[in-house]
Amino acid sequence: MGSETEGGSLGQDWATLDLGGAGAQFFEFASFCFTKGTADFSIEAIQPNSRCGDSDICNAYVFVCNQDDLEMLKVRNRDPNSMCSNPMGNSGLCQRALDLSPVSGTSQLQLEDLEGKMHFWMLRCLPDGIESRLDYLFLNNNRTDHLTCELVPMPMAFLALLAVWIASFLVWNASWLRHRNSYPVFLHQCMTNVPLFKVVAIIWAYLDWRQLSERGTTESWFHIAKVIFAAFFKGGLFATLLFLSKGWLVVRRVTSKIEHRTVLLCATLFIMSTVTYDLFRGLFLFVWILIHVIVLRLIFGSLFFNTTVLRSQISVLEPRGPSLDLVFATAKLRMFMRMRATILCWVAVQACLALTETFVSSIIPLWIFPAAREAADWFLCLVIGWTFRSRVPRLPPDDPSTDGEMRVLGESSAHQRFLSHKKMLVLHPISVRLCDGRVPHDHVSLCTRVVASQ
Numbered sequence: 001m002g003s004e005t006e007g008g009s010l011g012q013d014w015a016t017l018d019l020g021g022a023g024a025q026f027f028e029f030a031s032f033c034f035t036k037g038t039a040d041f042s043i044e045a046i047q048p049n050s051r052c053g054d055s056d057i058c059n060a061y062v063f064v065c066n067q068d069d070l071e072m073l074k075v076r077n078r079d080p081n082s083m084c085s086n087p088m089g090n091s092g093l094c095q096r097a098l099d100l101s102p103v104s105g106t107s108q109l110q111l112e113d114l115e116g117k118m119h120f121w122m123l124r125c126l127p128d129g130i131e132s133r134l135d136y137l138f139l140n141n142n143r144t145d146h147l148t149c150e151l152v153p154m155p156m157a158f159l160a161l162l163a164v165w166i167a168s169f170l171v172w173n174a175s176w177l178r179h180r181n182s183y184p185v186f187l188h189q190c191m192t193n194v195p196l197f198k199v200v201a202i203i204w205a206y207l208d209w210r211q212l213s214e215r216g217t218t219e220s221w222f223h224i225a226k227v228i229f230a231a232f233f234k235g236g237l238f239a240t241l242l243f244l245s246k247g248w249l250v251v252r253r254v255t256s257k258i259e260h261r262t263v264l265l266c267a268t269l270f271i272m273s274t275v276t277y278d279l280f281r282g283l284f285l286f287v288w289i290l291i292h293v294i295v296l297r298l299i300f301g302s303l304f305f306n307t308t309v310l311r312s313q314i315s316v317l318e319p320r321g322p323s324l325d326l327v328f329a330t331a332k333l334r335m336f337m338r339m340r341a342t343i344l345c346w347v348a349v350q351a352c353l354a355l356t357e358t359f360v361s362s363i364i365p366l367w368i369f370p371a372a373r374e375a376a377d378w379f380l381c382l383v384i385g386w387t388f389r390s391r392v393p394r395l396p397p398d399d400p401s402t403d404g405e406m407r408v409l410g411e412s413s414a415h416q417r418f419l420s421h422k423k424m425l426v427l428h429p430i431s432v433r434l435c436d437g438r439v440p441h442d443h444v445s446l447c448t449r450v451v452a453s454q
Contacts, residue, residue, distance in 0.1 A: 013215060014040075015030070017122075017134040024081050024084050024123075024124060026078055026122070026123045027121065027122060029134070029136075030120045031118065031119045031120065032138040033116065033118075033148040033150045034117075034148075036115070037114040037115070037139060037140045037141070038112050038138070038139050039114060040108070040110045041062055041108065041110070042106060042109075043134045044106040044132065044133050044135075059084075060134075061087070061097055061098060061122070062098040062100060062123075063090075063096070063098075063120070065093075065095060065120075066094075066117070066118060069094040069095060069119075072093075080125075083123055094121070098111075146213060146215065146216030152367075154209045154213075154370070155213055157367060157370075158374075161374050162199070162203060168195050169195035172385055176188035176192075176389075179390045184250070187250070191240055191385065191388070193236045194240055194381055197229070198377070204222075204226045205230070207222070208222060227278040234271070234274055235271035236267070238266065241384070242295070242299055244384070245299045245300075245336075246302045251306060266298065269294075307333060307336050307340075310329050314326065314330060335387050339384060342380060342384060343380070346380045350373065353373060356369075357369045
């Protein structure tokens with residue numbers, strides 16, 4: 001499996017395991033996936049006991065086991081006292097049994113050229129009252145990488161994600177800069193915060209993984225900053241989804257101050273719950289889930305309201321034949337329905353990833369889960385951005401019912417801006433009253449003619 005040499009020096013990246021003085025023990029203390037890897041061990045008896053002498057019962061062993069060895073351990077007698085009384089019988093327990101001899105001082109050992117996932121078990125054969133400490137260090141790729149082979153792709157994965165998000169950020173800005181004189185462009189400018197926050201968060205995450213790979217650890221403040229930037233992205237994303245679901249600059253020209261406060265409060269709570277959960281875990285999971293449920297409930301409630309309103313508009317306009325108003329209403333209905341379906345898919349993917357990581361993570365490489373979550377976030381932003389993108393409407397003079405969705409956003413001329421105002425200010429409030437049964441259907445055409453003549 002590998003060659004064995006004496007040596008190894010302790011450093012800040014070593015992991016420490018305090019074994020206490022509870023007598024004989026047999027347990028798994030670590031597992032690591034190697035690619036041309038090395039394992040360094042150093043064990044020391046902190047409080048030597050004169051009762052030990054040079055007997056075999058006063059010793060410590062490290063067993064290096066692969067998956068097949070673990071299956072054999074399940075059917076073997078693993079009583080530590082029995083194993084300590086027969087040290088020769090433990091020689092074939094795993095691929096390698098290392099005699100560390102802690103009572104003779106500090107003992108150091110190094111394994112080289114390790115391949116695959118290995119499980120490390122400790123057999124402590126020391127009497128009560130002798131405290132010992134085990135330090136160990138696992139490295140990959142000829143002692144240049146501190147990451148397990150299941151996480152080695154993470155720095156490159158985040159570097160690739162960074163390139164994708166930078167490209168998305170540039171494409172998004174180019175899409176609305178072409179129509180910067182259109183009325184709804186302020187919506188697209190506000191949506192720019194989502195890819196911008198994500199680019200910053202990805203840069204920080206990439207640097208964090210680089211530190212972990214090169215040093216085996218990262219500064220506390222650096223990790224906290226990474227969590228905060230990631231939380232700001234999620235807060236900005238869901239605040240944007242809330243505004244879009246309310247139809248701001250799509251079916252409504254303005255939103256009320258109460259709605260602004262609601263969105264701001266939801267974004268703040270979302271950021272705080274994400275930061276506390278990522279840093280502390282534990283019971284903060286329930287707060288994190290609760291905030292997600294509340295925000296998603298608001299989003300789906302607003303989407304339901306707008307789709308109901310638009311369906312009411314369409315039911316009134318369809319009997320009158322093809323018209324520009326019908327084209328606008330149909331296109332917007334499709335946009336909101338696509339948004340709802342996309343968010344539902346995103347929620348389902350996140351739930352499946354969480355369940356898979358919890359129950360079957362042992363058979364799937366660890367780097368798959370964070371990479372899949374990042375890919376799901378990008379897909380959500382891609383579909384939402386494409387749905388509500390800025391584009392120039394093309395209005396064929398002979399067939400106003402075609403090219404529907406291209407007419408919705410991005411009007412630049414004065415006449416097109418007037419049409420945008422009309423469909424935002426007139427059709428939506430009238431349809432609200434239609435849903436409530438307060439306005440007869442025949443009054444819609446009258447209202448439209450009055451506005452068009454102003």
